[in-house]
Amino acid sequence: MRLSRVVALLLVTGLVGVAACSKPASEAPAANAGASAAAPASGPAPPDVAAVPAEAVKTASGLASKVIKPGTGTIHPTAASTVKVHYSGWLTTGEMFDSSVVRGETIEFPLNGVIAGWTEGVQLMVIGEKRRFWIPESLAYKGQPGAPPGMLVFDVELFDIK
Numbered sequence: 001m002r003l004s005r006v007v008a009l010l011l012v013t014g015l016v017g018v019a020a021c022s023k024p025a026s027e028a029p030a031a032n033a034g035a036s037a038a039a040p041a042s043g044p045a046p047p048d049v050a051a052v053p054a055e056a057v058k059t060a061s062g063l064a065s066k067v068i069k070p071g072t073g074t075i076h077p078t079a080a081s082t083v084k085v086h087y088s089g090w091l092t093t094g095e096m097f098d099s100s101v102v103r104g105e106t107i108e109f110p111l112n113g114v115i116a117g118w119t120e121g122v123q124l125m126v127i128g129e130k131r132r133f134w135i136p137e138s139l140a141y142k143g144q145p146g147a148p149p150g151m152l153v154f155d156v157e158l159f160d161i162k
Contacts, residue, residue, distance in 0.1 A: 045094035049153040052134045063117050064134040068155065071129030077111055077161045079119055084108040084160035090153045097148050106159055115140050122156060130157040 056064040077083050086106050088099035100107045111119050117135030125131055133154045141147035 045090045045096060046132065046153070046155070048132075049090045049094055050092050056132075056134065059120065061116075061120060061139060062136045063120050063139055065121055065124065065131050067129060067131050069128075069130040069157070071126035071158065073127030073129070073158075073161075075161060076126060077123055077158075079112045079123065080110075082108060082110050082162040083122055083158060084162075085122070086157045086159070088155050089148070091148055092151050092153065097152075108160075108162075117152070118154070118156075122158065125156070125158045127158055127161060130155060132156075 052058070052064040053066070056066045058064045084106050085108075086100050088096060088101050090096050096102075111122055115135070117133060117139035120139065121131070121133045121135070133156065135152045135154065137143065137150050137152075140152045141149075143149065
């Protein structure tokens with residue numbers, strides 16, 4: 001199975017089951033991804049994916065982030081919210097492993113059904129905001145087979161909160 005398919009499935013389901021998603025598994029981005037083993041086509045990775053930059057803010061859990069584009073909203077999602085986002089994810093080597101942007105489709109999911117780093121981080125955001133997250137392995141996939149290893153870097157843009 002292609003790594004980005006596995007990542008999209010793990011990200012969307014958070015290993016708690018596809019039934020929690022707003023789309024059936026047959027319509028989820030992971031199920032529609034191509035069969036190629038190559039990473040998604042994209043431009044170069046952001047220059048700061050290799051390590052957390054000094055200007056990033058860290059939470060007590062070890063999650064680091066910085067705002068790339070301020071939002072226009074005032075409401076933050078809660079862990080129980082369903083959010084609509086665009087995202088791209090990179091390994092610290094600069095290799096992109098998944099991207100809803102590349103697929104050309106936003107994705108909607110319950111925030112309490114994804115990796116801990118996303119659940120915590122997206123709650124910091126408001127609608128219209130784009131933020132870069134450095135998610136330590138302990139808040140990501142914790143060494144699960146088939147999932148991206150180590151610290152992961154995600155750019156997330158929040159479009160809607162339900």
